[in-house]
Amino acid sequence: MVTRREFLKFTGAAAGTAALTSAAAVASTGHSNLDPARFGVLTDVTTCIGCRSCEWACAEEHKLPHGALDTYNDGEVLQTKRRPNAEAYTVVNRYLEPARGDEPLDVKVQCMHCEHPACVSACIVGALQKSPMGPVTYDAWKCIGCRYCMVACPYQIPAYEYENALTPRVMKCTMCSERTLEQGRPPACVEICPVEALLFGSREELLKIAHERIDQNPGRYHPEVHGEHAVGGTSWLLLGDRPATEFGIPKLANESPAVLTETIQHGIFRGFSGPLMLFTLLTVLMKSSTDKRHGKGWSEQDEEDNRNQDGEDHHA
Amino acid sequence: MPSRQHVDGSAALTMPKGAMPAGAGRKAAAHHERPAPLFGRAAVPFFTPGVIGITALAAAGLAVLAARLVFGLGAVTNLNDQYPWGIWIGVDVATGVALAAGGFTTAFIAHVLHHERYHVLVRPALLTATLGYTFVALGVCVDLGRYYNIWHVLMPSMWQGNSALFEVGMCVCCYLTVLYCEFMPIVCERFRGHVNLPGLLRVFNGALEVLLRVIDNTLGRVMNFFIIMGVVLSCAHQSSLGTLMAIAPSKLHPLWHTAILPLQFLLSAFAVGLSMVVFESMLASRALKRAPEMPVLSPLARIIPFLLTVYFGSKVVDMANRGSWVYLQEFSLRTVSWGVENIVGIFIPMAILLSHRLRRRPAWLFSAAAMVVFGVALNRINVFVIGYTPPFSEGPYIPAWTEVLLTAGFIALLVLIYRLFIFLFPILPDEEGAPHA
Numbered sequence: 226m227v228t229r230r231e232f233l234k235f236t237g238a239a240a241g242t243a244a245l246t247s248a249a250a251v252a253s254t255g256h257s258n259l260d261p262a263r264f265g266v267l268t269d270v271t272t273c274i275g276c277r278s279c280e281w282a283c284a285e286e287h288k289l290p291h292g293a294l295d296t297y298n299d300g301e302v303l304q305t306k307r308r309p310n311a312e313a314y315t316v317v318n319r320y321l322e323p324a325r326g327d328e329p330l331d332v333k334v335q336c337m338h339c340e341h342p343a344c345v346s347a348c349i350v351g352a353l354q355k356s357p358m359g360p361v362t363y364d365a366w367k368c369i370g371c372r373y374c375m376v377a378c379p380y381q382i383p384a385y386e387y388e389n390a391l392t393p394r395v396m397k398c399t400m401c402s403e404r405t406l407e408q409g410r411p412p413a414c415v416e417i418c419p420v421e422a423l424l425f426g427s428r429e430e431l432l433k434i435a436h437e438r439i440d441q442n443p444g445r446y447h448p449e450v451h452g453e454h455a456v457g458g459t460s461w462l463l464l465g466d467r468p469a470t471e472f473g474i475p476k477l478a479n480e481s482p483a484v485l486t487e488t489i490q491h492g493i494f495r496g497f498s499g500p501l502m503l504f505t506l507l508t509v510l511m512k513s514s515t516d517k518r519h520g521k522g523w524s525e526q527d528e529e530d531n532r533n534q535d536g537e538d539h540h541a
Numbered sequence: 542m543p544s545r546q547h548v549d550g551s552a553a554l555t556m557p558k559g560a561m562p563a564g565a566g567r568k569a570a571a572h573h574e575r576p577a578p579l580f581g582r583a584a585v586p587f588f589t590p591g592v593i594g595i596t597a598l599a600a601a602g603l604a605v606l607a608a609r610l611v612f613g614l615g616a617v618t619n620l621n622d623q624y625p626w627g628i629w630i631g632v633d634v635a636t637g638v639a640l641a642a643g644g645f646t647t648a649f650i651a652h653v654l655h656h657e658r659y660h661v662l663v664r665p666a667l668l669t670a671t672l673g674y675t676f677v678a679l680g681v682c683v684d685l686g687r688y689y690n691i692w693h694v695l696m697p698s699m700w701q702g703n704s705a706l707f708e709v710g711m712c713v714c715c716y717l718t719v720l721y722c723e724f725m726p727i728v729c730e731r732f733r734g735h736v737n738l739p740g741l742l743r744v745f746n747g748a749l750e751v752l753l754r755v756i757d758n759t760l761g762r763v764m765n766f767f768i769i770m771g772v773v774l775s776c777a778h779q780s781s782l783g784t785l786m787a788i789a790p791s792k793l794h795p796l797w798h799t800a801i802l803p804l805q806f807l808l809s810a811f812a813v814g815l816s817m818v819v820f821e822s823m824l825a826s827r828a829l830k831r832a833p834e835m836p837v838l839s840p841l842a843r844i845i846p847f848l849l850t851v852y853f854g855s856k857v858v859d860m861a862n863r864g865s866w867v868y869l870q871e872f873s874l875r876t877v878s879w880g881v882e883n884i885v886g887i888f889i890p891m892a893i894l895l896s897h898r899l900r901r902r903p904a905w906l907f908s909a910a911a912m913v914v915f916g917v918a919l920n921r922i923n924v925f926v927i928g929y930t931p932p933f934s935e936g937p938y939i940p941a942w943t944e945v946l947l948t949a950g951f952i953a954l955l956v957l958i959y960r961l962f963i964f965l966f967p968i969l970p971d972e973e974g975a976p977h978a
Contacts, residue, residue, distance in 0.1 A: 308933055343788055349706040350699040370686020373706050375625035377788045381933050384622040387615030393686040475791050475932040486788045487703050500773050507769045511653045
């Protein structure tokens, strides 16, 4: 297995894109140390009523700026599409499609807690970590503020405290890791949801529930659970009446974006083999080549160049 | 400050023992049967109207830096959650690293392949690389939200080998160290044998003299190691800089996003490294009212079209492979930028430099080198800024005037320090000496 992986990586480096991608596919297996019983959240988008209680509960839990709960039940806000930002880890957006004649579709947006997160792979100091139990957590103390995680995130979720001059943080949903990991309680948004549009539990169980709902009610649901396979799987799963790309999820591959970069990195730098080979080659070159001033090849051309040049100068 | 006094120089970095006291002069060198000095100090007035303008620009840039430190990134940049990286990363860092590639490319040709005639180019290129990377590091720190945590990158407990940025960071750190080590012999050559501190500080003269001798002698023995390490580290991080954006396939425009981005970054670094050497050598000659080093630069420039061909070849094969050429059918800022990058930055200079005749005309050579520099700089800006198309965007990122001013100010400061160094240290080919006498 390892030999094949190595081999594929080697050809990947040599032959380019095609080989690299196949190497990546191999490298992605056996990547994780995820717990089989890890947590997840299932959003049943069709159930959500757009009350935005989850937004309030989240702000309350994470001490983000917020008003009273009753001010959140305001349909006006849903007129515009919003994104999570430095002051809100989660927002609800409304999708109205008159052509379908359906009820409006309300969709909660937050970090998807990828199984193989690009942000964690990108983080230069390991400030972002994937907990074996599911949540992608952030340690502001380690963070240097390079914002590469924001570049890497395929869902474009992490936000930044640009206005904070001294201690800016990357801001994103934590899946309430303090509650979920330490107390086994559901995240604040799940706890407050009045219609059980959000379910907290083991990811495996949630996937089962999602597929049961699809099987029992095929007219109501799109047959695909977003997050089961997208970007290598996510801990947060979305069940909707249409493809996720129609309610604000970007079109994404079934492989984590981190697979490509990790394959390149480890392909070149595994055991420092690439740099060591180059070092040896250069040492040999340095020892074996001598002063080329009066040698052959290039240098003869050089001299010729010079003679021509001198000639020209004399004419000038 | 500067006089027309000559300072003896060692013939090559690898022979720092050849350093001579400044007062000894050329006769002494000849007497000891050493090669004629290659390098001397600049000998024109330091301040000119242009230099005063550049100083003002540098000061303005530093004022923006102060504002950034006091009021934060939000106050002086147009960065937001959609566009986390702007020109400070795209220009100051990514382009800065590419344009400092002259250091390792000349070191490779002159010291690894031993093409002795190019030795005269090594020191100016080394100075550019040293200053260039210093400003890259500075540029990174300015852009970091928590710049004071930069040391975390060096802590083994926080190493993160999956991150291409970690690889870039470590390599740049190591390479900066290597560059300073490669530069030290020049400092030793300048001061060894005549350290003369004023006033009370003169009690340190003896100790400093010993220190310089120890540094000089130690580095002399291990310089070959540093030179090779410099090339290895450069190849590693020039390519990893391309890996950086490979992690964002849904954000970087398909005209640029490819799995071989690191290879393309490395190949373009080779081409731009040599072009930069030609470009700045000719700029320096003009600024110091000297004749351009055509006998060395034209033959060096002959290599550039081949490097450009390999670079462009990797682009064509990759585009055909991915079918991404279809995106060229639309007319947008991105396709225009791609076109300019490849036509002005690759095709035209390639045609000029392939011509035996044009290569030896200073104006043509300079234009071609400048176009390659421009083309690779635009490539980096395309990959990091213009080609960055996040799925949720409230309009394009346009840098704030303060961002532009800080970038311009840093470049001005770099030029200023470069000028200062060629007056202080024996960097440029000795004006009156014949390099290959």
